[in-house]
Amino acid sequence: MTSQGRLPSLNSLRAFETVARVLSFSRAAEELHVTKAAIAQQVRILEAEIGALLVERTGRGLRLTEAGMAGLSDLRDGFGLLHRATRAMRESSGGRMLVINSSPSFAASWLVGRIGQFKKTHPDLDVLLDTSSETPDLTGTVDAAIRWGRGDFPGASPTLLFSEHVFPVCSPALLTGEHPIQGPQDLVHHTLLHLEWNPNFATWPDWGVWLTAAGVRNVDTSHGVWFNQMSLALQAAVQGQGVTLSTRAIAADELAAGRLVTPFDTEVSTPFGYYFLCRSDQVAAPKIVAFREWLISEATKSGLVTHTDKV
Structure with missing residues (x-):
C-alpha cells in the first residue's frame, strides 16, 4: 500500500x-x-x-x-462508528451497558439518589453515569443524556421530562426566630441568595422578577450572596444562611427530607426544562425505552411537572 x-x-x-x-x-x-x-x-x-x-x-x-x-467531521463519525461496533460486540457476548450522561448538578441533587432503583428493576443492565457540563456526542460511547434547556438539541431526539418553575426555599429555622418569615415582605430581614446567571439565558427569573410576581416592592435585591451554581445556593439555604430561588428538580430531595421548606405559594414559570436525549435511531431501543420510562415515573413520584412526550 x-x-x-x-x-x-x-x-x-x-x-x-x-x-x-x-x-x-x-x-x-x-x-x-x-x-x-x-x-x-x-x-x-x-x-x-x-x-x-x-x-x-x-x-x-x-x-x-x-x-x-x-477531515474532522468524518473522523468524528468514524470514531463514533468504532465505539458503536465495539459496544455491539460487547453486548452480544452477554454484557449490556447503559451509558447515561448528565450535568454534575442534576446528577448530584436528583439522579444519584435514585439510580440504584433502576438497577434493581433492571438487573440485566449495568449503568455508567457520566457527568459533564457540555452536551455529549451521542454518536460515541454515550447512549443517552439528561440535559436542561429549551428543547432545541440538534442531532438528538428529545423527550421533555419536566418543566422548570422557580420559587423561594429556606431552612425551616427561618420560619421562627427574631424575624420569622410569614409573608414575602418579611424577606427584607433576611439575606437573599442569588444565582449568578449565564447571560446567554437572560430569561431566567431572578429575585426581582419573583418579588414582582408576589406583589412585593420593599425588598432590596441589590445585596446578598451570589453563587455560580444553584446547588451551592441550595446548600447555603439548608444551612440557614438565607433564602434562595430554586426549582423542584434541584430542591426535591431537600424538600422531601424537611431540610428546606417553601414559605410562599408564588411560582414563576420558565421556558426551560429537563430533557431526555437519545439518537433518533435509538428511540425504540429496549434499554433506552426502559430508562426513559423509569425517569418519567421517578419525576412523577418526585412531584415534578408531568412530562410531555416527544417534543
Missing part, C-alpha cells in the same frame, strides 16, 4: 480528534489519561504523515487549520 493509502495510527488520529474537540493539549491529555507531551507528539506524528499542519497556536490557545478542519 502506498503512503497516501496507508492509514495513520489510531493513537495519533484519536489524539488529534480530541484536541480538535476541546482545543487544548492539556484537556485532551486529561481526557485520554496521558501526558500533554504525549498528545502533542501524536499530533506531530499525524501532521508528518498527512504532510500538513493541522493545529496552530494563537494568542488565546489553539485553532484548527484548513487541513485540520477538512
Whole structure:
C-alpha cells in the first residue's frame, strides 16, 4: 500500500480528534489519561504523515487549520462508528451497558439518589453515569443524556421530562426566630441568595422578577450572596444562611427530607426544562425505552411537572 493509502495510527488520529474537540493539549491529555507531551507528539506524528499542519497556536490557545478542519467531521463519525461496533460486540457476548450522561448538578441533587432503583428493576443492565457540563456526542460511547434547556438539541431526539418553575426555599429555622418569615415582605430581614446567571439565558427569573410576581416592592435585591451554581445556593439555604430561588428538580430531595421548606405559594414559570436525549435511531431501543420510562415515573413520584412526550 502506498503512503497516501496507508492509514495513520489510531493513537495519533484519536489524539488529534480530541484536541480538535476541546482545543487544548492539556484537556485532551486529561481526557485520554496521558501526558500533554504525549498528545502533542501524536499530533506531530499525524501532521508528518498527512504532510500538513493541522493545529496552530494563537494568542488565546489553539485553532484548527484548513487541513485540520477538512477531515474532522468524518473522523468524528468514524470514531463514533468504532465505539458503536465495539459496544455491539460487547453486548452480544452477554454484557449490556447503559451509558447515561448528565450535568454534575442534576446528577448530584436528583439522579444519584435514585439510580440504584433502576438497577434493581433492571438487573440485566449495568449503568455508567457520566457527568459533564457540555452536551455529549451521542454518536460515541454515550447512549443517552439528561440535559436542561429549551428543547432545541440538534442531532438528538428529545423527550421533555419536566418543566422548570422557580420559587423561594429556606431552612425551616427561618420560619421562627427574631424575624420569622410569614409573608414575602418579611424577606427584607433576611439575606437573599442569588444565582449568578449565564447571560446567554437572560430569561431566567431572578429575585426581582419573583418579588414582582408576589406583589412585593420593599425588598432590596441589590445585596446578598451570589453563587455560580444553584446547588451551592441550595446548600447555603439548608444551612440557614438565607433564602434562595430554586426549582423542584434541584430542591426535591431537600424538600422531601424537611431540610428546606417553601414559605410562599408564588411560582414563576420558565421556558426551560429537563430533557431526555437519545439518537433518533435509538428511540425504540429496549434499554433506552426502559430508562426513559423509569425517569418519567421517578419525576412523577418526585412531584415534578408531568412530562410531555416527544417534543
